[in-house]
Amino acid sequence: MLRIPLARPSWDDEMRQAAIAALDSKQWVKGQQNIAFGQSFADYCGALAATPCQNGSVALWAALQIAEISSGDEVIVPSLTFIASATAIPLAGANAIFVDVDEYYCMDYQAVKEAITERTKAVIAVHLFGQVIDPRIVELCHQKQLVLIEDAAQAHGATIINSAGEKTYTGAIGDIACFSFFPSKNMAVGGEGGMITTTKQIYSERLNSIVNHGRSSRVEAQQLGSNLRMSEVSAAIGVIQLTRLDQWLQHRRYIANKYLQECKSNTKLNLPKVRENSQHAWHQFCILVEDENAFIKHMDEHLIDARVHYPNPCHKQPVFSDHPQHQADFTMTDLICKKLVAIPIFHEMRADEINRVISALNSY
Ligand SMILES: Cc1ncc(COP(=O)(O)O)c(C=O)c1O
Numbered sequence: 001m002l003r004i005p006l007a008r009p010s011w012d013d014e015m016r017q018a019a020i021a022a023l024d025s026k027q028w029v030k031g032q033q034n035i036a037f038g039q040s041f042a043d044y045c046g047a048l049a050a051t052p053c054q055n056g057s058v059a060l061w062a063a064l065q066i067a068e069i070s071s072g073d074e075v076i077v078p079s080l081t082f083i084a085s086a087t088a089i090p091l092a093g094a095n096a097i098f099v100d101v102d103e104y105y106c107m108d109y110q111a112v113k114e115a116i117t118e119r120t121k122a123v124i125a126v127h128l129f130g131q132v133i134d135p136r137i138v139e140l141c142h143q144k145q146l147v148l149i150e151d152a153a154q155a156h157g158a159t160i161i162n163s164a165g166e167k168t169y170t171g172a173i174g175d176i177a178c179f180s181f182f183p184s185k186n187m188a189v190g191g192e193g194g195m196i197t198t199t200k201q202i203y204s205e206r207l208n209s210i211v212n213h214g215r216s217s218r219v220e221a222q223q224l225g226s227n228l229r230m231s232e233v234s235a236a237i238g239v240i241q242l243t244r245l246d247q248w249l250q251h252r253r254y255i256a257n258k259y260l261q262e263c264k265s266n267t268k269l270n271l272p273k274v275r276e277n278s279q280h281a282w283h284q285f286c287i288l289v290e291d292e293n294a295f296i297k298h299m300d301e302h303l304i305d306a307r308v309h310y311p312n313p314c315h316k317q318p319v320f321s322d323h324p325q326h327q328a329d330f331t332m333t334d335l336i337c338k339k340l341v342a343i344p345i346f347h348e349m350r351a352d353e354i355n356r357v358i359s360a361l362n363s364y
Pocket of ligand 1: 182
């Protein structure tokens, strides 16, 4: 019996041919594939514009640059997230203000409201594990004139649905959004990759320039930027992967629903909740358990990978040892961070693998 991993990327002939065609063209950078990938991704999200870049981490730095966040500015971010959401802020010269998460594991609306000061310029709202943020945060940022940067690294294709039944996709919920195409993500590009999207004209004019040394022409640099461009091979693979995203999301949602339905009577498993009026992208399926080591050992005995996400919240990481909130207590984050365990969910998961996970969960 083979081990079931947490994630497995997809690769097929059409992607292989697109990659080879990009190489054969010898236009390895700055070509049509990047333009096509940016355009099709913006169209998918309903954003005004999108620019491919090297990864989700530089996308966050670029977003802060575009929004002109700098020294002395405060940017609010949840502490329960991948470290890149937080380190982008001091890398841009600004101060990170950490907040707790809600019962859906995304930043808590009330905590964000209370963290706003006259120095607050932006909020990095992480759609953690593929769950969309509390929509009241969108309204709050609007009222307080704060730039809302979505960290959508884990949430390609997640949506909020309004009372008229209209969907807004991640990437078009805030002012600027950042995606990652790391191989384990909901879609990938055959290596490292990221995307920056925006819904605002003012930022769209700066998107292409920020990934290209901040240049407005070959000889003139208007803003601080760097070479953050994506290769043409990666963009060509991304174009094809994006056409599969809806079908893949459908399968992720099918698996999540099966886990939720078939394991609901096991009282040792605290299963994730989906926010009302939203569609989860199920990048991770995380279960809250009392004894994480016993649970991981149990899954391991059934040859199934499981891992805690994220045991060490950002504000407690050594990199933030001088941060004023380094010793701060966050009720929800403290309660769950060591006990939230991710189990396998990926778009190529076969029926036998899904059933093996369900029977392992129910025998715990
Ligand atoms: C929430 C979040 N933000 C940012 C990133 C950074 O993306 P990348 O690995 O492409 O730099 C990740 C990647 O794992 C992530 O999960």
